[in-house]
Amino acid sequence: MTLSKDAILNELRKVNDPELHRDLVTLNMVKNVAYCDGAASITIELTTPACPLKDQIRSDIEKTLKAAFGDTLKQINIDFTAQVRASPQEKARGENPLPGVKHIIAIGAGKGGVGKSTIAVNVAVGLAREGATVGLLDGDIYGPSLPTLLGLDNLHARTESANMISPFAVHGIKAMTIGKLVEPEKPLIWRGPMAHGAFRQLATQTAWGELDYLIIDLPPGTGDVPLTMSQILPLTGAVVVCTPQKVAQDDARRAVRMFQQLDIEVLGVVENMSYFIGDDGKEYDIFGRGGAETMAQQMAVPFLGAVPINMKLRENSDAGNPTANFEDKGKLAAELAAVARNLAGQVSVMSMAGAFVQPTISIS
Numbered sequence: 001m002t003l004s005k006d007a008i009l010n011e012l013r014k015v016n017d018p019e020l021h022r023d024l025v026t027l028n029m030v031k032n033v034a035y036c037d038g039a040a041s042i043t044i045e046l047t048t049p050a051c052p053l054k055d056q057i058r059s060d061i062e063k064t065l066k067a068a069f070g071d072t073l074k075q076i077n078i079d080f081t082a083q084v085r086a087s088p089q090e091k092a093r094g095e096n097p098l099p100g101v102k103h104i105i106a107i108g109a110g111k112g113g114v115g116k117s118t119i120a121v122n123v124a125v126g127l128a129r130e131g132a133t134v135g136l137l138d139g140d141i142y143g144p145s146l147p148t149l150l151g152l153d154n155l156h157a158r159t160e161s162a163n164m165i166s167p168f169a170v171h172g173i174k175a176m177t178i179g180k181l182v183e184p185e186k187p188l189i190w191r192g193p194m195a196h197g198a199f200r201q202l203a204t205q206t207a208w209g210e211l212d213y214l215i216i217d218l219p220p221g222t223g224d225v226p227l228t229m230s231q232i233l234p235l236t237g238a239v240v241v242c243t244p245q246k247v248a249q250d251d252a253r254r255a256v257r258m259f260q261q262l263d264i265e266v267l268g269v270v271e272n273m274s275y276f277i278g279d280d281g282k283e284y285d286i287f288g289r290g291g292a293e294t295m296a297q298q299m300a301v302p303f304l305g306a307v308p309i310n311m312k313l314r315e316n317s318d319a320g321n322p323t324a325n326f327e328d329k330g331k332l333a334a335e336l337a338a339v340a341r342n343l344a345g346q347v348s349v350m351s352m353a354g355a356f357v358q359p360t361i362s363i364s
Contacts, residue, residue, distance in 0.1 A: 003072055005035050008042070011068045015060045018053045019349050024061075031081065038074035040065065046082045051348050052130070052341035054080055082212065096234050097204040101135070101211045103236040103347055105267065106229060108259070110251025112220040115272040116241040117145035118317055119307065119339070120217035123239070125322045126340025128172040132212040135167060138177030139229065140219040141198045146177035151320020157181055164207045171323045176206040199228045230262040236347060237265035239304065243273045244291035252292065256299055267304075267346045269296040270339055274306035277331065283308070302346050305339040308332065 012033070013025045024030050024044065032043035044057060051057075058078050065073055082102070098104065107123065109116040117140065124136040138146040147153060150170050157180050158166040165181075167174035178198060208214065216233075219225050229235070238259045242252035252269070259266050271292035276284040286309070296303040307313075310332045316324045326333045 003035060003038075003069055005033050007068075008035060008040055008065065009033050011064055012042070012061065015057070015064050018056050018060075019345065024057075038072065039077065040073060040075070041077045041079070043079045043081060046080055046348065051080075051082070052345045053348070097232060098208060098214065100209055101214045103212065104214045104216065104233050105236050105343070105347075106139070106216045106218050106226070106238040106259075106264070107241060108218040108226065108238060108255050109220050109241045110253070110255035111248060112143075114220075114241050114243045114248055114252075115307075116220065117149060117217050118313070119239075119241045119270050119272055120215055121146070121149045121317075121322050122307075122325055122336045123340050123343060124173050124175075124213070124215045125171050126326065126337055127213055127215075127344060129326055129337070130340060130344065132344075133210060134172070135174040135176075135206075135208045135211045135214040137203060137206070137214060137216045138175070138179060139199060139202070139216045139225055141178050141202070141225065142219050144177045144179030146175055146217070147179040148320060149317055149322065150175055152177070152180055153320070155180070160207045163205055165205055167206050167208060171321075174208060174211070176202055178202060199225050200232055203229075203233060226258060226262070230264060235264050237267035237350065239267050239270060239343065240301075241270050241272050242292040242295065244271055244285075244287040244289055246288075246291065249291055249295045252295060253299065256301060265350060266301045267343060267350070268302035269293075270304050271306040273309045276309040277311075279311075281330075302342075304342040304346070305335060307335050307339065 009025065009030065012030055013023045015024050016022060017024060017027055017029065020027060029045050030042065031045045032041070034041040042061065046054065061078060062076055065076055107116060107120040121136065124134045128134040136146065138144045150168070152168055152170065152175075155168055160166050165176065167176045168180070203216075216229065218229070240252050240255045240259070242248050256266055256269075269292055271290070273287055274292075275289045276286050278284060289306070293303045293306070308331060312328055313325055313332055316322060325336055
């Protein structure tokens with residue numbers, strides 16, 4: 001077969017996206033093909049940054065082209081870009097207070113104590129370690145956890161201008177929390193309008209810059225902050241954190257239904273404290289492993305993965321060093337990385353399917 005730009009493009013029609021099961025050309029993911037002197041250069045547009053299937057797509061392209069052209073094709077250069085497609089609702093409204101942020105993902109829970117903030121922090125760090133530019137907003141204005149979980153004790157907030165605050169740059173991410181804007185032991189007592197105003201200021205007056213993802217750690221429950229968030233931000237979707245036992249599932253179901261009622265796509269469920277790993281390496285199902293996964297299946301929402309109770313996770317959280325969780329040689333690092341990659345995969349699938357819409361609220 002004669003090597004040319006058109007010949008290479010025709011071969012790329014044989015390469016399918018691993019999740020959408022349609023070829024890259026039909027999906028309009030091939031943005032550029034060039035050929036010169038035995039070297040091909042190809043640009044593939046991904047639907048989400050930090051796409052977990054990037055390596056598989058690269059491998060499939062290389063195998064297909066090598067099979068077609070053999071040694072005639074001496075070099076294959078593949079570059080990846082990420083482009084977010086705005087929904088028709090967003091385009092019509094033209095409203096986005098964070099135009100530099102490609103994907104906004106809320107992480108919530110029906111009840112407190114399930115490790116929602118721990119999951120939010122580690123998802124943010126995990127996405128950053130996959131190559132994405134990530135911000136993390138501590139939306140829990142009642143009980144902010146990021147100062148401890150990110151080790152912000154000795155850092156001080158800075159203002160960029162009269163109205164904008166500089167986020168903290170730690171662990172490869174940008175972060176902002178009201179916990180660093182008030183006295184450490186000050187009780188945060190908010191009425192509805194005050195909670196609305198505080199969240200809006202944190203979200204829109206932080207100088208996030210260009211981000212692939214903004215992760216929002218919500219307070220537990222179904223109160224003012226999720227409503228405010230759905231009104232002012234164009235969310236990509238939400239993740240619900242749940243522990244395995246039924247009492248936690250009951251509240252997690254309410255959280256799922258809340259997001260769905262607000263027309264916010266539920267990207268998946270994470271089962272935290274799924275099992276305990278003892279010093280002997282043995283796994284113990286303390287809370288009934290698999291309960292949250294069963295709940296996700298029953299509610300027809302994706303299951304993103306299970307995270308164990310782990311001594312290192314607790315130690316690293318107390319020490320404000322989430323990066324260390326991903327340097328662990330055991331199952332902890334693998335499980336946390338899998339949750340981040342699975343979330344990126346869900347964003348990719350739903351983005352290509354055009355599932356993202358601007359949330360709206362109807363009050364009757």
